[in-house]
Amino acid sequence: MSDEKLPVVKADEGHGAVEVAEPIADPGIEPHEYRITDIDPKAADRVERQVSAMFTLAGVLALGSCVAYFAIPRDSVFEFGPLSGNANNMAIGLCIGLALFLIGAGAIQWAKKLMVDEEISEDRHPAHSSPEQIQDITEAFKQGAAESGFGRRTLIRRGLFTGLGLLGLPAVVLLRDLGPLPGRTLYHTIWAKGIRVVNDVTARPIKPADMIVGQLVNAIPANLPPLQEESAVEYQNARAKAAVIVVRIRPTEIRTKPGRENWGIDGILCYSKICTHVGCPISLYEQTTHHVLCPCHQSTFDLADSAKVVFGPAARPLPQLPLAVDSEGYLVAQSDFTEPVGPSFFERG
Amino acid sequence: MSDKEFPAPVKYLDDRLGIGKIGRKNLRKVFPDHWSFMLGEIALYSFIILLLTGTFLTFWFKPSMAEVEYQGSYSLLKGLHMSEAYASTLDISFDVRGGLLMRQIHHWAAVLFIAAMMVHLLRIFFTGAFRKPRELNWVIGFTMLFLGIIEGFIGYGLPDDLLSGTGLRITQGMIQASPVIGTYMNFFIFGGEFPGDDMVPRFFIVHVLLIPGIILLLVSVHLFLVVYHKHTQYAGPGRTNNNVVGYPLWPVYTAKAGGFFFVVFGITALMGALMQINPVWLYGPYNPAEVTAGSQPDWYMGWLEGSVRIMPGFESHFWGITLSWNLIIPALLIPPAFVTLVALYPFIEAWITGDKREHHLLDRPRNMPTRTGIGVAFMTFYGLLWIGGGNDLIATHFGVSLNNVTWFLRFAVFLGPVLAFWVTRRIAISLQRADNDRLLHGLETGVIVRSPEGAYSEKHTPVGGYEAYTLTARDRLLPLDIGPETDDNGVRAPRRALNKLRAKLSGFYFADAVQKPTREELEEAQAHGHDADEIHELTETETYREVTSDRS
Numbered sequence: 001m002s003d004e005k006l007p008v009v010k011a012d013e014g015h016g017a018v019e020v021a022e023p024i025a026d027p028g029i030e031p032h033e034y035r036i037t038d039i040d041p042k043a044a045d046r047v048e049r050q051v052s053a054m055f056t057l058a059g060v061l062a063l064g065s066c067v068a069y070f071a072i073p074r075d076s077v078f079e080f081g082p083l084s085g086n087a088n089n090m091a092i093g094l095c096i097g098l099a100l101f102l103i104g105a106g107a108i109q110w111a112k113k114l115m116v117d118e119e120i121s122e123d124r125h126p127a128h129s130s131p132e133q134i135q136d137i138t139e140a141f142k143q144g145a146a147e148s149g150f151g152r153r154t155l156i157r158r159g160l161f162t163g164l165g166l167l168g169l170p171a172v173v174l175l176r177d178l179g180p181l182p183g184r185t186l187y188h189t190i191w192a193k194g195i196r197v198v199n200d201v202t203a204r205p206i207k208p209a210d211m212i213v214g215q216l217v218n219a220i221p222a223n224l225p226p227l228q229e230e231s232a233v234e235y236q237n238a239r240a241k242a243a244v245i246v247v248r249i250r251p252t253e254i255r256t257k258p259g260r261e262n263w264g265i266d267g268i269l270c271y272s273k274i275c276t277h278v279g280c281p282i283s284l285y286e287q288t289t290h291h292v293l294c295p296c297h298q299s300t301f302d303l304a305d306s307a308k309v310v311f312g313p314a315a316r317p318l319p320q321l322p323l324a325v326d327s328e329g330y331l332v333a334q335s336d337f338t339e340p341v342g343p344s345f346f347e348r349g
Numbered sequence: 350m351s352d353k354e355f356p357a358p359v360k361y362l363d364d365r366l367g368i369g370k371i372g373r374k375n376l377r378k379v380f381p382d383h384w385s386f387m388l389g390e391i392a393l394y395s396f397i398i399l400l401l402t403g404t405f406l407t408f409w410f411k412p413s414m415a416e417v418e419y420q421g422s423y424s425l426l427k428g429l430h431m432s433e434a435y436a437s438t439l440d441i442s443f444d445v446r447g448g449l450l451m452r453q454i455h456h457w458a459a460v461l462f463i464a465a466m467m468v469h470l471l472r473i474f475f476t477g478a479f480r481k482p483r484e485l486n487w488v489i490g491f492t493m494l495f496l497g498i499i500e501g502f503i504g505y506g507l508p509d510d511l512l513s514g515t516g517l518r519i520t521q522g523m524i525q526a527s528p529v530i531g532t533y534m535n536f537f538i539f540g541g542e543f544p545g546d547d548m549v550p551r552f553f554i555v556h557v558l559l560i561p562g563i564i565l566l567l568v569s570v571h572l573f574l575v576v577y578h579k580h581t582q583y584a585g586p587g588r589t590n591n592n593v594v595g596y597p598l599w600p601v602y603t604a605k606a607g608g609f610f611f612v613v614f615g616i617t618a619l620m621g622a623l624m625q626i627n628p629v630w631l632y633g634p635y636n637p638a639e640v641t642a643g644s645q646p647d648w649y650m651g652w653l654e655g656s657v658r659i660m661p662g663f664e665s666h667f668w669g670i671t672l673s674w675n676l677i678i679p680a681l682l683i684p685p686a687f688v689t690l691v692a693l694y695p696f697i698e699a700w701i702t703g704d705k706r707e708h709h710l711l712d713r714p715r716n717m718p719t720r721t722g723i724g725v726a727f728m729t730f731y732g733l734l735w736i737g738g739g740n741d742l743i744a745t746h747f748g749v750s751l752n753n754v755t756w757f758l759r760f761a762v763f764l765g766p767v768l769a770f771w772v773t774r775r776i777a778i779s780l781q782r783a784d785n786d787r788l789l790h791g792l793e794t795g796v797i798v799r800s801p802e803g804a805y806s807e808k809h810t811p812v813g814g815y816e817a818y819t820l821t822a823r824d825r826l827l828p829l830d831i832g833p834e835t836d837d838n839g840v841r842a843p844r845r846a847l848n849k850l851r852a853k854l855s856g857f858y859f860a861d862a863v864q865k866p867t868r869e870e871l872e873e874a875q876a877h878g879h880d881a882d883e884i885h886e887l888t889e890t891e892t893y894r895e896v897t898s899d900r901s
Binding site for chain 2: 178
């Protein structure tokens, strides 16, 4: 830094620049250069024809868009090389787009080629008010303030501030019914003891023997599909928490967490599908490493190791659902998840 | 009819509104001409296009999450259960003629709106147009950019397709991570648990009324202030801090700016006709248990997405609470800090330079090396985060490891801006030196002269008067001096520590800046050019065209 080499300016001078004589005097605005259209009437007429042609063509295209609207069936398809799409849509859009463009291009051509192009100069004035104005306004304000007695009558002033201030409260309180309080809703899903694990497309229950090693199935609780008939919202909300993935891994490759020894069935493990980062459904499974990756932010979880995070922004493993087999041999849940599923929240602990 | 009276319809209005007085002041208002002044215009025009096409869309869009069975003409989704919002978006796309066109123009215009605002902001930044008296207009403009981004994101969430639902889910997860109030905010915004059935109708009214209303108000104030302050201009012959040189509003800018609106509208319409954007029918209805690999938000959300993606997974658990640093830092702290710094930049710079004058002449970026460096550092930070938002696509497209891309960015977001700052500042300073060289030593003519002694030298010719003036039409900028520690009476100056910091920053700000030559230096250089780069007026045979033909 060679700042000490520079001359300095005093802070109270109020600016960081010094006024030294300009090295070169302002020569004034450059002389105006005439355009071909200023000199040659033929050139000017040619531009006039161009501009008028653009405007007229715009009108024709505007009509064309109306013709296209009625004449082209709405389901016809246009295909030409890489360009393909709904023909009706394209024709209307092309006509309107070109018409608009031509109006604009015509106007700009007119301005650039035919309108007088001599630059003119206008003086600026400082943004602030003049001293007389400042004096007048200050006096008027003081007079009004004195006439109101606002400064003197403190009771009125305090009352006004209190009243206005408290009016902010209803503005907030009235919004209370925007939503219910969270309560314990985030801690539970519709999984419960004995609820069957069913395929999320076919809704068929799953037997351990149906799954081969390396397979991953997207699943939901058996009590989810009936909810759809009752209430679409309840169904979506329940699905947002209850979606799971069931995976079968060679038992020798699994590193079981203490306390979870009986949560799997012959290497079949069940985890929440909802990412613990911001709640996207994790969906990319790599069989050889038993990693799943969330496509939203690339958090990667190792399903063979209690779904612990191996990479990415997520901080917690995917919650695991303890599995059992019911009397008919289908996979069921031993209980609900033992911790809240999905993204973290403050009260979670 | 004489010129002393308006024609009847104008007179009618003038008698009631006094429009003559407004027109007298503004009809011949001068605006300077430069391509970079049209960036804000693009933003304004795309906003108007958004209002027009958006209104069209509301005639058919149903902002409801009630479940319906789709029976429209897109056969692949026929019979599927979906929200009314999604079904009506499909209807607009397939069953309303011109509907898809309007949807696509609307989306393209939204993308353009934010891009134009951002480039406009960069132009204002790098040319110093935010300086007094325009600091507040900078803040207004910045607020519009901020609101525009929220507006765009909410609009993207309305069709309730799989992609938009995923975006909202991510937002919900971020809100939920806020300390203390996160869970409650979440339940109040979404009307309970995610997704619920309130988000589309609520976001709809915010999208079509609340935010556009505020933007409309801010646009009006923004433009009023442009008229009041008069437009800034680049330095040049005859262009001073006390005037504005250009063409009058009536007729030149009426035609140019009015015409440009049609050009912008025409181009967005052509894009809507020919270029597909957000084909929601391919994504399917939102389902909280599904997501598409390679999901990407609209471009302006990319940097936020990247900020969240490259953050390592830190979380604290203590006293029964959870603090998700993996979201608090990248989503709740860094973006607000970044935007606050940008919004307050004019005030920060004015404090550091101590400059309290009005500025109407624009800076060339090279003449403010530190500011330019800061600007490029910010752009680098933003750009690296943006790259982070597509780390998966970069990994798959370039065949590199996703983990390596992420790890690289974790360091690059800190080192990159510092490096960019330093390089940019050095380049700017070098360009300043080149300008001074041009002034002091003139142009290289390419004419080699052999002297009687046998020495070879290249002839230099002085730069033209107009260009020379333009190159010198800038301030001599000096660091702030805060005066002595104590005054003449031995009393310590107030707020000494703060002022010392200020002087230090100011010294840094102007460090190595090259001052323009003084009159004496210029005269001396022209009088005593040494052999190697002697300045000559060209002789008759060496025409200007001849010596510059290799340049043009």
